[in-house]
Amino acid sequence: MSDAESPTNPSLTPDAQTEEFEAVDVFAESTDMDLRPGADNCYKCTACDISCPVAEVDDEFPGPKFQGPEQWRLKRKEDAAVDDSIMSCSNCMRCDDACPSGVPLSQMHNTARGEYVDEVMEKFSREYIRNRILANYGTLAQLGSMFPRLTNAVMGNSLVQKVNEKVLGITAERDFPEFATQTFREWWQERGGPQVRSEDKRVAYFHGCYSNYNTPEVGKAMVRVFESFGYEVVVPKQRCSGTPMFANGMLDDAKRAAGINVENFAGLIPEGYDIIASCTSCSMSLRQEYPELFDIDGIRDLSEHTYDALEYLRIHEDIESEVREASVSDQSFAYHAPCHGRNQGLDRQAVELFRELDGVEIEDVGDSCSGISGTYGWKEEKYDKSMQIGADMFDHMEHAAGNVGMTECPTCSMQMEHGTGYDVKHPLQLLEEALV
Amino acid sequence: MAITDDVLVIGGGIAACTAALSAAETGARVRLLAHKKSTLRQASGLVDVLGYAGGDGPFADPFAGLDSLPDGHPYSVVGEDGIREGLRIFDEAVGDAYEGSHTDSNALVATHGGTVKPTARYPESVAPGLASASGDMLLVGFEGLTDFDAPVAADHLTAGGVPFDVRGTTISFPKSFRSDAKVTRFAKALDRDEDVAGGTVRSVLADTVAAELDGADRVGFPAMLGDDHDEAVRDELADRLGVQVFEVPTGPPSLLGLKLEDMLFEALDEAGVRISSGNPAVDFEANDGRIETVLVDQKSRLTPYEADQIVLATGGLVGKGLDSNREHVTEPVFGCHVPHPADRYEWSDSDAFGDHAFARFGVVVDDQLRPTTEDSESQFENLRAAGGVVGGADVAREKSASGVSLATGAVAGRLAGEEASQ
Numbered sequence: 001m002s003d004a005e006s007p008t009n010p011s012l013t014p015d016a017q018t019e020e021f022e023a024v025d026v027f028a029e030s031t032d033m034d035l036r037p038g039a040d041n042c043y044k045c046t047a048c049d050i051s052c053p054v055a056e057v058d059d060e061f062p063g064p065k066f067q068g069p070e071q072w073r074l075k076r077k078e079d080a081a082v083d084d085s086i087m088s089c090s091n092c093m094r095c096d097d098a099c100p101s102g103v104p105l106s107q108m109h110n111t112a113r114g115e116y117v118d119e120v121m122e123k124f125s126r127e128y129i130r131n132r133i134l135a136n137y138g139t140l141a142q143l144g145s146m147f148p149r150l151t152n153a154v155m156g157n158s159l160v161q162k163v164n165e166k167v168l169g170i171t172a173e174r175d176f177p178e179f180a181t182q183t184f185r186e187w188w189q190e191r192g193g194p195q196v197r198s199e200d201k202r203v204a205y206f207h208g209c210y211s212n213y214n215t216p217e218v219g220k221a222m223v224r225v226f227e228s229f230g231y232e233v234v235v236p237k238q239r240c241s242g243t244p245m246f247a248n249g250m251l252d253d254a255k256r257a258a259g260i261n262v263e264n265f266a267g268l269i270p271e272g273y274d275i276i277a278s279c280t281s282c283s284m285s286l287r288q289e290y291p292e293l294f295d296i297d298g299i300r301d302l303s304e305h306t307y308d309a310l311e312y313l314r315i316h317e318d319i320e321s322e323v324r325e326a327s328v329s330d331q332s333f334a335y336h337a338p339c340h341g342r343n344q345g346l347d348r349q350a351v352e353l354f355r356e357l358d359g360v361e362i363e364d365v366g367d368s369c370s371g372i373s374g375t376y377g378w379k380e381e382k383y384d385k386s387m388q389i390g391a392d393m394f395d396h397m398e399h400a401a402g403n404v405g406m407t408e409c410p411t412c413s414m415q416m417e418h419g420t421g422y423d424v425k426h427p428l429q430l431l432e433e434a435l436v
Numbered sequence: 437m438a439i440t441d442d443v444l445v446i447g448g449g450i451a452a453c454t455a456a457l458s459a460a461e462t463g464a465r466v467r468l469l470a471h472k473k474s475t476l477r478q479a480s481g482l483v484d485v486l487g488y489a490g491g492d493g494p495f496a497d498p499f500a501g502l503d504s505l506p507d508g509h510p511y512s513v514v515g516e517d518g519i520r521e522g523l524r525i526f527d528e529a530v531g532d533a534y535e536g537s538h539t540d541s542n543a544l545v546a547t548h549g550g551t552v553k554p555t556a557r558y559p560e561s562v563a564p565g566l567a568s569a570s571g572d573m574l575l576v577g578f579e580g581l582t583d584f585d586a587p588v589a590a591d592h593l594t595a596g597g598v599p600f601d602v603r604g605t606t607i608s609f610p611k612s613f614r615s616d617a618k619v620t621r622f623a624k625a626l627d628r629d630e631d632v633a634g635g636t637v638r639s640v641l642a643d644t645v646a647a648e649l650d651g652a653d654r655v656g657f658p659a660m661l662g663d664d665h666d667e668a669v670r671d672e673l674a675d676r677l678g679v680q681v682f683e684v685p686t687g688p689p690s691l692l693g694l695k696l697e698d699m700l701f702e703a704l705d706e707a708g709v710r711i712s713s714g715n716p717a718v719d720f721e722a723n724d725g726r727i728e729t730v731l732v733d734q735k736s737r738l739t740p741y742e743a744d745q746i747v748l749a750t751g752g753l754v755g756k757g758l759d760s761n762r763e764h765v766t767e768p769v770f771g772c773h774v775p776h777p778a779d780r781y782e783w784s785d786s787d788a789f790g791d792h793a794f795a796r797f798g799v800v801v802d803d804q805l806r807p808t809t810e811d812s813e814s815q816f817e818n819l820r821a822a823g824g825v826v827g828g829a830d831v832a833r834e835k836s837a838s839g840v841s842l843a844t845g846a847v848a849g850r851l852a853g854e855e856a857s858q
Contacts, residue, residue, distance in 0.1 A: 047473055050620045050689045059614055059621070097714055100472045100756070287735040304737045314439060315739060345714030345734055352710055 035072055035111070038104040042069040048105055051098035053369035054090055057388040061088045064095035068108040075112070082116040087127075088382075089113065090373030091247035092339040093284070107292045110246050117249030130169045134375040135248040138240035138257075141179065141213040148179035171383040174418060177214045184212040184219035188235050198232040202273045203312070204265055205235050208282040210410035221432035222278050222309055228436045229317055234273065236264040241282035243340075244375045246289055258294050261286070266298030275306040278428055280341035280408040281374065283308045287344065308346055308408070310353070310427055320356060326434040327358035332402035333425070334365050336393055336416060338409030339373070350406065350427040357434055362406065365396035370407075372415035387419070394419040406430070438729060438740035441467040441710065442856035445849065446717045446730065446769065447749030447757070448474040451823020451841035453700040455747045457525050458849030460707040464856045468709055469732065469741060471716040474697060475755045480685035481659070481692025482545055482562070483526065483534070483842070485519060486511070487554035487835030494554040496541050498839070508828040510840050513801060514847045521850070522842025526557065529703035530696070535563045544568040548584045548658065548686045550592025554835055559692050561661065561670060564654050565682035567593070571653030572601040575684065576645055578609045580617065583686050584658035605648045610640035623663040623691060638669065642676035652679060659683040659692045715739070717750075717769050727770070727816050745818045745852035748772070748799075748807070749845060752824030758797060765797050767825060772799040772807040772815055774827065791830070798827025805848040818855070820848040
């Protein structure tokens with residue numbers, strides 16, 4: 001334990017706390033969170049920097065060690081604004097996983113980015129408007145999916161894509177994700193909600209935006225798999241998990257959405273519900289970023305009761321035996337573990353499980369980042385870097401036996417498809433095929 | 437339900453990987469439970485067994501030094517056979533990527549500080565630079581890459597009396613990066629052979645070094661000669677220069693350490709070891725002297741893992757397998773007994789490079805490598821310990837860190853696997 005970790009150092013009597021003891025003044029400041037112990041934990045080993053996918057391709061980006069502990073110290077100085085390089089961090093959170101010393105790097109990045117957007121970024125700038133739009137994908141998708149066929153036609157129009165790039169700075173290289181003609185929630189209403197009732201096996205599904213508006217088949221697979229294990233599934237009203245908002249420093253938007261999510265989910269916990277997400281960025285957000293960034297009544301309870309879908313079944317059911325006894329038609333997958341799944345320690349579970357499934361060949365395509373990192377790869381100025389980061393993954397996918405991709409993350413899935421042309425499935429879809 | 441296996445190895449470094457490979461050889465179903473990236477990425481990538489003991493050394497033969505070790509040293513528990521078992525597992529895991537298995541003798545590897553380290557196994561890329569090999573040497577450092585000061589290292593080697601001529605030079609890398617660029621950035625530029633004025637990174641680098649060669653028989657660079665295509669990088673440079681090219685192991689972040697980590701994890705995959713990484717083991721449930729469940733802190737929630745046998749290989753004070761505050765030294769997962777003087781001023785020696793008590797802190801194991809209580813009874817019948825968490829060795833002074841990990845890992849893993857399979 002370093003001396004700096006105990007603010008009440010007895011040798012610093014009040015008399016001794018003159019101006020020379022700047023470090024002590026820091027504790028007197030009233031901030032939402034005290035990141036100092038985290039900054040002091042850094043011993044400059046640079047494990048975070050060499051794990052950073054952006055620093056590897058972007059010579060202008062100084063890396064997580066600067067963005068985290070070093071920038072935190074610089075900010076203590078008067079007249080030191082947050083450096084604009086913070087906006088180049090893609091929020092993949094790999095640095096958290098790399099740090100051997102418990103520095104809360106992504107928490108530091110998220111707060112610094114929020115501060116930069118609040119205090120430095122011009123609110124009428126193209127960058128701000130573009131980022132705000134990307135960060136609020138859920139709202140955009142809600143509008144778009146009201147007339148899915150029309151929206152798909154418009155957004156798929158190359159002229160519209162060019163205008164998006166020129167006016168907004170959203171890359172024209174990518175095809176906008178198609179909206180489903182029936183959202184997951186519409187399907188859920190149509191089937192009349194839960195088909196299984198249970199007093200002791202209950203889960204509340206956090207589907208997030210993407211499996212609601214774009215890939216409802218993932219949400220349906222979740223429901224069918226959990227119901228086949230005898231779970232009562234409920235689907236409370238919900239907003240975006242906040243992931244794209246954190247990545248763009250839109251902390252006010254994220255806090256509003258978090259407030260609604262906590263209100264709608266935390267109340268179910270005393271009734272025996274656990275919260276299940278199918279998107280690893282949603283589960284990451286609820287589990288780690290929520291309690292790290294916001295002080296909302298019930299937010300910690302929500303964090304502690306949130307699980308990834310497959311993770312939950314591995315802990316609560318003998319899913320391995322079930323899968324070993326099942327079989328599916330022959331198929332072969334190239335699996336990519338999303339960074340946010342990796343950071344929850346979930347990077348190996350799909351491969352480990354499906355290796356036991358008769359008919360399936362599955363290969364991990366390595367530990368590189370896909371490069372898209374949610375909204376990062378959609379930004380016109382980041383597109384090339386995003387593809388450079390993804391190059392390793394594309395290469396490994398092409399060398400893998402499988403010609404169908406698999407991942408838990410919707411934007412990794414977009415990138416996999418964009419880079420290789422492969423169809424990409426979610427593990428829950430294969431699990432549904434095997435067990436339901 | 438918990439996630440269930442025969443043997444659960446807690447840790448992610450050399451000891452844990454060796455224990456997992458060793459347990460898998462017995463046919464047991466094994467899971468490695470690693471927290472963060474291991475300290476291997478801060479290690480040199482060299483694998484030592486024993487260089488110094490009891491004031492003697494450097495030893496030409498590490499096995500000849502075993503008798504000089506103090507009582508209670510992990511080597512005295514596992515014996516020479518245990519060390520050989522560990523080296524066998526290592527050699528099989530890394531294959532041709534490492535050299536040194538042809539002999540029992542230590543090689544003398546020149547370090548980035550210009551000292552010489554007695555080493556049992558070393559990366560293939562390091563081999564041409566051994567101080568025990570002949571041939572005049574040119575060491576090349578790069579401006580901006582402050583970890584390796586080639587002229588200082590050369591002077592240091594010369595002062596140490598190596599039987600060949602050594603010179604050091606500092607040149608600018610063919611491509612300029614930001615001033616605090618990572619070693620990986622240099623490696624990637626060489627991997628991709630990026631275009632620069634006057635050619636490509638490899639060709640311009642070779643031209644620059646050729647002008648400095650002046651009759652040297654071998655040229656050493658800091659260990660950053662490529663990452664994915666390291667062999668091609670070295671071969672091209674050697675070809676263009678017409679001399680042998682080697683890497684000098686550097687400090688963190690160490691590419692040689694990272695590559696070793698990758699090789700060990702690949703070996704685990706091949707052996708069918710399951711891996712859960714990213715979260716720490718923090719607690720356990722025991723019944724009647726047996727550990728039944730290990731609890732993993734999965735983002736503030738505890739996930740249960742069950743196994744018949746457990747191997748604790750969480751590392752020493754640096755790897756955080758041991759913890760300390762101003763009063764006590766503890767083993768944080770299972771609360772194993774870690775003997776230490778009551779007065780913390782006795783934990784260290786006043787001489788920075790002296791005989792520190794803290795260096796030997798760790799759990800005390802019985803002849804089955806089971807951590808023992810204060811009364812020398814095994815603490816749990818199904819818990820064994822390996823690597824840095826085991827006390828009794830001053831690995832930094834002995835140059836024995838990797839060997840202790842390999843030997844205790846191999847024996848603990850085998851015993852755990854055999855018992856689980858019964």
